[in-house]
Amino acid sequence: MKPVIIFQPGMVGDLFFIQKIVKTYAATGRRVIMPVLQKHSWVYDTLVMPANVETPILDTEEFDFRDEVMFLADKIAMSPIEGPNYTYLSLFFSWRYAPEQTMDLKYQVAGVPMEDWSDHVELKRDREKEEHLFRELGLDDGVPYCLVNETCSTRTMPFPYRAPEKEVRLRFVEGYSLVDWSTVIERAARIASVDTSLVLLVEVLKIRGVPLHVVSRYEPPSFRELQNVLKLAWLFYFRPEHLQYA
Structure with a gap:
């Protein structure tokens, strides 16, 4: 063959x-x-x-x-x-x-x-490493948090409104990959992200029962590329200023 x-x-x-x-x-x-x-x-x-x-x-x-x-x-x-x-x-x-x-x-x-x-998509997860990142980010205090990601591969799109929970921003942390954020993702009380790889990882982890917000990265804004891809209960926003947490 x-x-x-x-x-x-x-x-x-x-x-x-x-x-x-x-x-x-x-x-x-x-x-x-x-x-x-x-x-x-x-x-x-x-x-x-x-x-x-x-x-x-x-x-x-x-x-x-x-x-x-x-x-x-x-x-x-x-x-x-x-x-x-x-x-x-x-x-x-x-x-x-x-x-x-x-x-x-x-x-x-x-x-x-x-x-x-x-x-x-089968992930190779290092649970101990994920827990270490969780503690390193100061999320082991029991306070509900919103995982926020304002950056995609081409630009950063600042969200003008703050989440009602404590905010933790997805960012590069030396020694950790995006997949090492899986425990942070799974324990979040809310997730708000620009349309990027984090959104697809959330789909892979099948996060349910918490609000999921996604903002279009395109100009003009569109969700056509995601309409057959995302299966979870995402709330869609064309622009960062449209993002509503209530």
Whole structure:
């Protein structure tokens, strides 16, 4: 069987999101090659994936089919590209067809149903490390808190109104990854975030029973790219000034 090259070399949320595609192809017994940018390679350290999935570093490593990957890297195709010795899935540039449908299009390109994508993301969690971060953030005082994230990959969008609970902001903490925030996420009394990878991680963790607020990162604002992706009871806001906690 020909190897499958899945080209989605970056974006943290997208790497979570396409795990069902990865596992669907891997389940056929085919070799799956997923080049990743160095800056996002840590994501694969947080995921449980089949043994026949390879994640070489695109920036620096030599790997099988590297020449083919570099040749096809900027190609767009709405179905698998069948080469003589490989199958190539161009997922990274699906947004060129329709930016507001970019998530749906990844699954259309792969020919895989998207509906239960979050059930196929298996996290490698270090519970002790998560608890340490929880204490380091001063959240072990028993006071309800709102986890706030105002930053996406392209900009920061300050929220003008404060949450009714104590606020803790998602931020880089040396030695911890986004997945290490899972306990903080699970124990939050409320979550408010710009549309970014945190929102998809909340879906993976299946957070229910607390208010979930999401603000569009697009200009003009839109939630078209999320309408088939998010299954939890999110409250949607076009702009930060529209965010209402009451």
